[in-house]
Amino acid sequence: MIAHILSTGDEVLLGDIIDTNSGFLCKALKDMGIEVQKIMAVGDDVESIAKLIKEISHVADICLVTGGLGPTRDDVTALACSRASGQRLELNQQALASMRSYFAKRKFVLNKDNEKQAMLPETSRVLINHNGTAPGFYIKINNCLFFFMPGVPSEMKIMFEREIKQVLADEFSLKDDILIERLTVFGLPESRVGSLLKEFKIKFPKMRLGFRADFPVIEVKIILTSYDQDQNKAASDMAAAKQWAILQLENKVVSENGLSIAQEVGQILTKEKKTLAMAESCTGGLISNIITDVAGSSDYFLFSGITYSNDAKINILNVQKKTIVEYGAVHEKTALEMAQGARFKAKADFAISTTGIAGPGGGTEEKPVGMVCIGLAGPCISMARTYRFSFDDRLRNKKMFAMMALELLRRHLVCFF
Amino acid sequence: MIAHILSTGDEVLLGDIIDTNSGFLCKALKDMGIEVQKIMAVGDDVESIAKLIKEISHVADICLVTGGLGPTRDDVTALACSRASGQRLELNQQALASMRSYFAKRKFVLNKDNEKQAMLPETSRVLINHNGTAPGFYIKINNCLFFFMPGVPSEMKIMFEREIKQVLADEFSLKDDILIERLTVFGLPESRVGSLLKEFKIKFPKMRLGFRADFPVIEVKIILTSYDQDQNKAASDMAAAKQWAILQLENKVVSENGLSIAQEVGQILTKEKKTLAMAESCTGGLISNIITDVAGSSDYFLFSGITYSNDAKINILNVQKKTIVEYGAVHEKTALEMAQGARFKAKADFAISTTGIAGPGGGTEEKPVGMVCIGLAGPCISMARTYRFSFDDRLRNKKMFAMMALELLRRHLVCFF
Numbered sequence: 001m002i003a004h005i006l007s008t009g010d011e012v013l014l015g016d017i018i019d020t021n022s023g024f025l026c027k028a029l030k031d032m033g034i035e036v037q038k039i040m041a042v043g044d045d046v047e048s049i050a051k052l053i054k055e056i057s058h059v060a061d062i063c064l065v066t067g068g069l070g071p072t073r074d075d076v077t078a079l080a081c082s083r084a085s086g087q088r089l090e091l092n093q094q095a096l097a098s099m100r101s102y103f104a105k106r107k108f109v110l111n112k113d114n115e116k117q118a119m120l121p122e123t124s125r126v127l128i129n130h131n132g133t134a135p136g137f138y139i140k141i142n143n144c145l146f147f148f149m150p151g152v153p154s155e156m157k158i159m160f161e162r163e164i165k166q167v168l169a170d171e172f173s174l175k176d177d178i179l180i181e182r183l184t185v186f187g188l189p190e191s192r193v194g195s196l197l198k199e200f201k202i203k204f205p206k207m208r209l210g211f212r213a214d215f216p217v218i219e220v221k222i223i224l225t226s227y228d229q230d231q232n233k234a235a236s237d238m239a240a241a242k243q244w245a246i247l248q249l250e251n252k253v254v255s256e257n258g259l260s261i262a263q264e265v266g267q268i269l270t271k272e273k274k275t276l277a278m279a280e281s282c283t284g285g286l287i288s289n290i291i292t293d294v295a296g297s298s299d300y301f302l303f304s305g306i307t308y309s310n311d312a313k314i315n316i317l318n319v320q321k322k323t324i325v326e327y328g329a330v331h332e333k334t335a336l337e338m339a340q341g342a343r344f345k346a347k348a349d350f351a352i353s354t355t356g357i358a359g360p361g362g363g364t365e366e367k368p369v370g371m372v373c374i375g376l377a378g379p380c381i382s383m384a385r386t387y388r389f390s391f392d393d394r395l396r397n398k399k400m401f402a403m404m405a406l407e408l409l410r411r412h413l414v415c416f417f
Numbered sequence: 418m419i420a421h422i423l424s425t426g427d428e429v430l431l432g433d434i435i436d437t438n439s440g441f442l443c444k445a446l447k448d449m450g451i452e453v454q455k456i457m458a459v460g461d462d463v464e465s466i467a468k469l470i471k472e473i474s475h476v477a478d479i480c481l482v483t484g485g486l487g488p489t490r491d492d493v494t495a496l497a498c499s500r501a502s503g504q505r506l507e508l509n510q511q512a513l514a515s516m517r518s519y520f521a522k523r524k525f526v527l528n529k530d531n532e533k534q535a536m537l538p539e540t541s542r543v544l545i546n547h548n549g550t551a552p553g554f555y556i557k558i559n560n561c562l563f564f565f566m567p568g569v570p571s572e573m574k575i576m577f578e579r580e581i582k583q584v585l586a587d588e589f590s591l592k593d594d595i596l597i598e599r600l601t602v603f604g605l606p607e608s609r610v611g612s613l614l615k616e617f618k619i620k621f622p623k624m625r626l627g628f629r630a631d632f633p634v635i636e637v638k639i640i641l642t643s644y645d646q647d648q649n650k651a652a653s654d655m656a657a658a659k660q661w662a663i664l665q666l667e668n669k670v671v672s673e674n675g676l677s678i679a680q681e682v683g684q685i686l687t688k689e690k691k692t693l694a695m696a697e698s699c700t701g702g703l704i705s706n707i708i709t710d711v712a713g714s715s716d717y718f719l720f721s722g723i724t725y726s727n728d729a730k731i732n733i734l735n736v737q738k739k740t741i742v743e744y745g746a747v748h749e750k751t752a753l754e755m756a757q758g759a760r761f762k763a764k765a766d767f768a769i770s771t772t773g774i775a776g777p778g779g780g781t782e783e784k785p786v787g788m789v790c791i792g793l794a795g796p797c798i799s800m801a802r803t804y805r806f807s808f809d810d811r812l813r814n815k816k817m818f819a820m821m822a823l824e825l826l827r828r829h830l831v832c833f834f
Contacts, residue, residue, distance in 0.1 A: 013453045015444025016629045016638070018437050022458070027432025036430045037465070041439070041456035048454070072611030073618070106807045113612045133608060152607075152630065154813075210433050278723075284709025285702035288723040292701025295777050295811055297725070303733060304723035306695075306705045312720035312763050316733065346729050360712050394712055 001172065003034050004060040007041040008049055008067040008077055009151050021066045021156055027210075028160055031178060032168065033225060034062065044068055049080035057084065057142035062168070064160075067151030069134035071113040077148055078120055078137075085141045087121040094126040095135040102133055127163040131155045138167060145171060179224040179234055181242045182258025185249055186217050186407055193218050196248045204241045216400050219258060220245065254407060261406045262290045268413045269300035269350075276409075277348035278304035279317050279338035281329065282356040282372060286402040303346035307338070317341030330355050332373045332384035339375030340382065350378040350413070352405045358397040372401040376408055378416070418589065420451050421477040424458040425466055425484040425494055426568050438483045438573055445577060449585065450595055450642060451479065461485055466497035474501065474559035479585070481577075484568030486551035488530035494565055495537055495554075502558045504538040511543040512552040519550055544580040548572040555584060562588060596641040596651055598659045599675025602666055603634050603824055610635050613665045621658045633817050636675060637662065671824060678823045679707045685830045686717035686767075693826075694765035695721035696734050696755035698746065699773040699789060703819040720763035724755070734758030747772050749790045749801035756792030757799065767795040767830070769822045775814040789818040793825055795833070 005022045012019045019041055026036045037060070042048045049068070056063045068077030082089045095118035103110050117134045120126070127136035127147070132155040138147045147164050149156045185193055190213045197220070200209055210221035222241050224234060246253050255264050269276055278287055288304035291297050305317050310329055313319040318341040319334060327333045335353050343351035356372030363369035370391060375384040385408070389400050422439050429436045436458055443453045454477070459465045466485070473480045485494030499506045512535035520527050534551045537543070544553035544564065549572040555564045564581050566573045602610055607630050614637070617626055627638035639658050641651060663670050672681050686693055695704055705721035708714050722734050727746055730736040735758040736751060744750050752770050760768035773789030780786035787808060792801040802825070806817050 007456075011627055011629055012440070013443055013456065014447055014627055015440050015442070015453075016627055018435065018440040019456075020435055023429070023432050023435040025432070026430055030431055036432075037460065039424075039430065039436075039456075039458035043454065070611065071608040073615060074611070111612075113608065154632075154810075210431070212433075280702075280705075284714070284718075285697075285705025285721055285723065286709075288697075288702025289706045289815075292703075292723075292725070292775075293812060293815070297701070298779070301701075302724075302726040303729035304702055304721075305733070306702065306709075306721035306723065307719075308709070308715050309719040309763070316720060316722070316762055345733055346726070358709075362715070395710060398706075398710070 001034055001062065002060045003029055003036045003062040003064070004056050005036055005039045006049075006052060006056065006063060006065045007039075007151070008044060008065065009041075010043045010074070012041050013043045021151065021153055024153070024157060025064050025066075025160065028165075029064075031180070032165070033178065034168075044074040044076055046076040046080045046083065049077060050083040053081060053084035053141065053146065057144045057146070060144045062172075063144050063146045064164075065146060065148045066156055069117060069136065069148060069150050071117055071133070075117075075134075081139065081141075081146065081148065082121045085121055085139065087123060087139075089119040090122055091115070092118050092120040092124060092126060092135075092137070095120055095137070098126060098128050098135050099133055102129070127159055129155055130158045130162060136163070138164070179238050181222045181238055183220045183222075183242070183245060183249070183253050184217060184255035184258055184260065185220055185252050186254045186261060186403060187252040188218070188250070190218055193220065193249070196250065197245060200241070200245065203244060204237070206237070207241055215396065216403055217254075217260070220249075254410060260290075261403060261410050262294050265406060265410050265413060266291070266294045266297055266300065268410075268417060270296070272417050274349040275300050275302050275346075277302050277342040277346035277351040279342035279351065279353035279375070280304055280306045281308060281313070281338070281354055282358045283354045283398050283402045283405070284308065284358075286398050287352070287354065287405055290402060290406065302348050303342065305338075305342050305345070313338060317345065328367070330357060330367050330371065330373060332375070332386055335373035335375035336377070336382060336384040337375075339377040339384070343377045350376075350409065352376050352409050354401050354405050356397075356401055358394045358401070359392070360394055370397055372397075372404070374401070374405045374408055376412060378412065380416075381412060418451055418479065419477045420446055420453045420479040420481070421473050422453055422456045423466075423469060423473065423480060423482045424456075424568070425461060425482065426458075427460045427491070429458050430460045438568065438570055441570070441574060442481050442483075442577065445582075446481075448595070449582070451585075451589075461491045461493055463493040463497045463500065466494060467500040470498060470501035470558065470563065474561045474563070477561045479589075480561050480563045481581075482563060482565045483573055486534060486553065486565060486567050488534055488550070492534075498556065498558075498563065498565065499538045502538055502556065504540060504556075506536040507539055508532070509535050509537040509541060509543060509552075509554070512537055512554070515543060515545050515552050516550055519546070544576055546572055547575045547579060553580070555581070596655050598639045598655055600637045600639075600659070600662060600666070600670050601634060601672035601675055601677065602637055602669050603671045603678060603820060604669040605635070605667070607635055610637065610666065613667065614662060617658070617662065620661060621654070623654070624658055632813065633820055634671075634677070637666075638675075671827060677707075677711075678820060678827050679711050682823060682827050682830060683708070683711045683714055683717065685827075685834060687713070689834050691766040692717050692719050692763075694719050694759040694763035694768040696730075696759035696768065696770035696792070697721060697723045698725060698730070698755070698771060699775045700771045700815050700819045700822070701725065701775075703815050704769070704771065704822055707819060707823065719765050720759065722755075722759050722762070730755060734762065745784070747774060747784050747788065747790060749792070749803055752790035752792035753794070753799060753801040754792075756794040756801070760794045767793075767826065769793050769826050770801075771818050771822050773814075773818055775811045775818070776809070777811055787814055789814075789821070791818070791822045791825055793829060795829065797833075798829060
């Protein structure tokens with residue numbers, strides 16, 4: 001089966017946004033056993049899009065198209081599809097109904113511009129947009145089944161997951177013959193992860209690895225497709241491969257189920273009915289934000305004191321003035337007192353703290369940009385450690401500091417419980 | 418001038434990596450006044466690549482190709498180029514010399530596999546790789562000048578900057594002829610921004626608009642390319658277009674220079690030498706994180722109390738127990754006391770607070786998911802307001818709540834100073 005992907009939109013060609021949709025779709029199709037042969041991107045130009053659709057309709061079996069379904073004049077994909085297919089655009093009642101229901105829920109008023117979004121080529125079938133106003137559609141042109149989706153990633157993803165997958169499975173009688181395991185790795189650069197797992201291909205020739213880096217964390221996927229009918233054999237092969245990969249990765253696997261560090265921490269705290277507080281200086285709220293991105297975190301997360309100023313560290317977290325005067329704000333002693341203060345103030349079981357230099361300014365020879373002191377306080381722990389990273393980038397430093405603090409906490413919780 | 422971009426490599430089509438090279442190149446070309454018409458990506462297949470090169474050679478003036486220059490069997494771009502151009506591959510002495518020097522510097526030994534990388538089509542001219550072993554090259558095929566670069570972003574970027582830019586400038590006598598203005602818009606959905614600016618094309622036919630949505634903020638770019646030799650005329654045309662666009666956008670332009678709300682707030686506070694504190698419940702540290710992403714924020718940001726639990730609101734922010742018992746945690750009265758408490762505790766000039774329901778759980782009929790109360794306290798303000806949003810998504814709610822709070826603060830600061 002030949003699959004193509006076509007992104008439309010000036011913003012990609014102008015370099016204003018990176019086209020992440022195509023990557024998502026490649027991966028999603030691959031997980032269904034469909035490999036993409038070609039990706040294309042063109043601007044919001046009706047002639048160029050129509051020409052490409054025509055060309056693709058003769059060479060591909062499936063084409064996923066993103067972008068250009070909105071209400072503005074720039075949005076010309078349905079028109080281009082109409083030209084390429086020789087079908088008139090007509091008001092699609094199902095599309096209109098789906099938009100009406102989306103608008104009604106939000107008490108918005110449907111205007112003429114929006115109605116344009118329901119003008120689709122005659123034989124189109126509607127794909128519901130669960131996250132926005134523009135309906136998608138699919139249509140057969142020559143030999144190829146085209147799926148038209150919005151360009152906004154959150155709208156496109158949910159449309160693919162909830163609408164298109166099923167159509168693809170039905171139309172091409174795909175079967176679910178894929179096993180995937182995910183490992184979350186923290187503390188190794190991507191190239192090192194790759195070289196540690198170099199022998200994988202030789203050891204497990206039927207499987208393959210996928211990598212997804214979301215700095216500073218790397219997700220390793222172990223994928224087994226088209227496995228034998230014997231599902232037990234497949235499961236035990238997979239277990240062996242997973243065990244081997246974990247062993248290679250030098251103790252840097254933070255989740256054997258593809259969870260984030262914050263999710264792992266949350267699971268332990270929820271299970272043990274324990275609570276957490278934080279005291280953040282250089283991470284500026286990032287740790288709390290990561291923790292509270294997890295639904296249900298209100299069960300264990302009580303308080304974080306983001307204390308950028310020394311006064312706030314002293315007045316709110318009970319850090320001793322003497323400590324800051326003698327050792328400075330960025331010091332293990334200060335980090336420890338911050339963690340202890342947050343734990344005490346919030347009456348939490350555990351607390352972590354960060355104080356460091358995220359940059360670009362504020363570094364000295366002794367305390368350079370990239371240095372962070374992390375404190376950890378709990379029922380039977382009171383410690384602080386210093387780490388030095390060498391990123392020349394404020395946001396990367398914040399992220400690395402935050403993940404390091406969470407990882408320190410995770411390791412302690414794993415040992416403690 | 419027509420420019421195309423071609424990425425090669427299985428890893429992009431498998432969804433294992435996102436093609437960021439094309440975005441970089443689009444932006445870099447645009448900065449030189451060259452607009453990209455089409456982006457394509459294909460796998461490491463010599464026939465597909467050769468066919469595409471041939472097609473492109475008849476329709477484009479420039480084509481930038483990335484990937485497939487390495488030493489392995491997968492790396493087939495030079496071979497594909499040889500087939501498409503009908504030129505033999507031969508050992509290019511300049512390429513070999515450049516590799517030798519790269520290897521010598523690092524005390525590596527050149528092997529046969531590496532030598533393959535110096536086999537280039539006859540009329541190629543070498544592009545030095547400053548960051549890796551594989552030399553690039555450029556070559557004219559039919560009407561099109563092709564540039565072949567490595568796929569590793571760090572190698573590609575430096576090759577573009579140091580080698581290709583100069584060749585392009587010489588070959589096409591380019592000059593710097595682009596003006597761009599950026600407006601940051603908050604509080605309107607993208608479709609509404611598009612329809613408010615619908616008349617732009619008619620009013621300002623020589624300019625065009627670009628949109629970039631980073632939920633819930635939209636950046637509108639006004640772009641004027643190939644303007645008259647008269648730079649004053651161009652600047653005044655641009656000023657008129659900008660003014661017109663700001664007027665259309667219903668007071669929802671939060672920065673006339675493309676800055677974020679946090680940057681705008683930071684500029685005012687820095688200039689006025691005022692300080693800021695926060696009290697966050699439902700946003701869970703996101704506001705602090707956004708504020709502290711701005712370098713130099715330690716000049717004005719003192720403290721944020723992330724108080725997820727009621728006890729933390731009471732003990733740390735001095736919210737009255739009575740208020741929470743009588744009205745609940747999510748209420749304007751609580752929000753107001755949180756802001757006042759944070760302002761008092763941190764001795765800050767201004768403070769903002771959030772308390773609401775981010776979801777997915779925790780909603781009731783009276784206080785549904787998506788509801789947030791925002792407090793604002795300052796030298797002559799003490800207020801709180803309730804907003805209701807209808808996103809079915811925890812992270813979108815957190816983001817919207819955070820931006821709304823920052824925008825409320827920004828508006829107050831703009832009026833106050």
